Amino acid sequence: MSTRERKGMMRDDALKGMVVIITGGGTGLGLAMARYCLQLGASVCITSRKLDVLTTTAAELEQETGGAVLPLACDVRKYEDVEAMRDAVLARFGKVDALVNNAAGNFISPTERLSSNAFKTIIDIVLMGTVNCTLALGKHWIAKGESDKAILNITTTYAWTGSGYVVPSACAKAGVLALTRSLASEWGRKGIRTNAVAPGPFPTKGAWSRLVPGELMERFDMAQRVPLGRVGEHQELADLVAYLISPYSAYVNGEVVTIDGGEWLKGAGQFNMLDMVEPGMWDEIERMVRSTKGS
Ligand code: HXC
Numbered sequence: 001m002s003t004r005e006r007k008g009m010m011r012d013d014a015l016k017g018m019v020v021i022i023t024g025g026g027t028g029l030g031l032a033m034a035r036y037c038l039q040l041g042a043s044v045c046i047t048s049r050k051l052d053v054l055t056t057t058a059a060e061l062e063q064e065t066g067g068a069v070l071p072l073a074c075d076v077r078k079y080e081d082v083e084a085m086r087d088a089v090l091a092r093f094g095k096v097d098a099l100v101n102n103a104a105g106n107f108i109s110p111t112e113r114l115s116s117n118a119f120k121t122i123i124d125i126v127l128m129g130t131v132n133c134t135l136a137l138g139k140h141w142i143a144k145g146e147s148d149k150a151i152l153n154i155t156t157t158y159a160w161t162g163s164g165y166v167v168p169s170a171c172a173k174a175g176v177l178a179l180t181r182s183l184a185s186e187w188g189r190k191g192i193r194t195n196a197v198a199p200g201p202f203p204t205k206g207a208w209s210r211l212v213p214g215e216l217m218e219r220f221d222m223a224q225r226v227p228l229g230r231v232g233e234h235q236e237l238a239d240l241v242a243y244l245i246s247p248y249s250a251y252v253n254g255e256v257v258t259i260d261g262g263e264w265l266k267g268a269g270q271f272n273m274l275d276m277v278e279p280g281m282w283d284e285i286e287r288m289v290r291s292t293k294g295s
């Protein structure tokens with residue numbers, strides 16, 4: 001199927017009756033997730049720091065999908081904000097079924113140029129923001145004895161490999177990975193599944209303007225790093241997220257699904273640079289290798 005023809009993967013009623021919180025849900029990938037959750041029958045709370053952006057987005061999404069969207073300002077770094085956000089969602093919808101920890105902050109910089117506060121800012125948004133939302137919802141679900149709940153964290157592939165020039169983000173996303181697997185064990189028995197997705201490059205204004213600004217975009221074409229030769233489409237990620245918070249993934253817990261067209265494995269494989277060998281050279285290369293005798 002051509003990627004341009006792609007429609008959502010899930011059946012129409014896959015999230016019917018569910019209430020989903022998506023942090024950072026007013027822009028970029030969070031917005032794509034919110035739209036798809038609504039199309040699948042969920043009610044959605046989108047939160048971030050900018051209420052004007054959220055309010056406009058919520059009105060557009062309601063118009064487009066006919067679903068219910070609650071826009072709430074909430075800085076995920078502040079636990080009191082997060083508790084207030086949770087309580088406002090409970091007041092409006094009566095319950096929460098799934099939390100998508102999508103909010104993030106990031107920018108490229110040589111690490112030695114960073115202040116301690118710059119490093120802390122990213123850790124606070126990405127790791128502590130995820131922790132704060134997870135704690136606020138987890139405490140509520142456990143206190144009420146509610147089950148069939150899902151937490152879905154958005155990490156990235158350099159959570160495993162690390163990466164220069166985005167070191168605070170790499171540290172924070174690695175923490176999110178550890179949080180995902182740890183809570184899958186601890187809270188699984190309480191009926192709370194915890195999973196994550198690790199996207200590769202998906203163009204968004206928020207990420208691209210901070211990671212490949214200006215002429216870096218042309219110099220470092222992200223699609224060229226991907227074996228499939230392209231960047232991701234937002235709906236492809238939304239499909240995966242919807243599956244992982246839906247009852248269809250009820251037996252998936254503690255999983256981290258990479259969705260990057262093979263990007264990070266291509267960077268890791270020692271001989272993948274042989275892509276650059278012109279096909280016509282392989283006869284000569286084979287002859288040389290076969291002619292080698294002994295060690
Ligand atoms: C060095 C910088 C800097 C830069 C900010 N700082 N930008 N240092 N280089 N480019 C420093 C500031 O000087 C300050 O330190 C500290 O960081 C906090 O900056 P503030 O502007 O006060 O913080 P704040 O207003 O909270 O903004 C947070 C932010 C901003 C992260 C800096 O970019 C933001 O709001 N981002 C949200 C959206 C976002 O980042 N989306 C992209 C996610 S992409 P001092 O010491 O001066 O006080 C992503 C992709 C992952 O995660 C994987 C890709 C493959």
Ligand code: NAP
Binds near residue numbers: 025030047
């Ligand atoms: P984005 O549009 O910039 O999304 C980040 C969102 O987080 C924004 O809506 C932002 O809204 C919100 N946010 C930032 N700080 C916050 C805070 N303190 N409290 C609450 N909300 C906050 O970028 P994106 O590309 O869609 O990224 C979404 C997620 O995908 C992130 O977790 C990112 O790490 C991950 N990811 C993206 C890519 C990619 O290629 N795009 C690859 C791998 C992983 P406000 O500024 O209004 O607060």
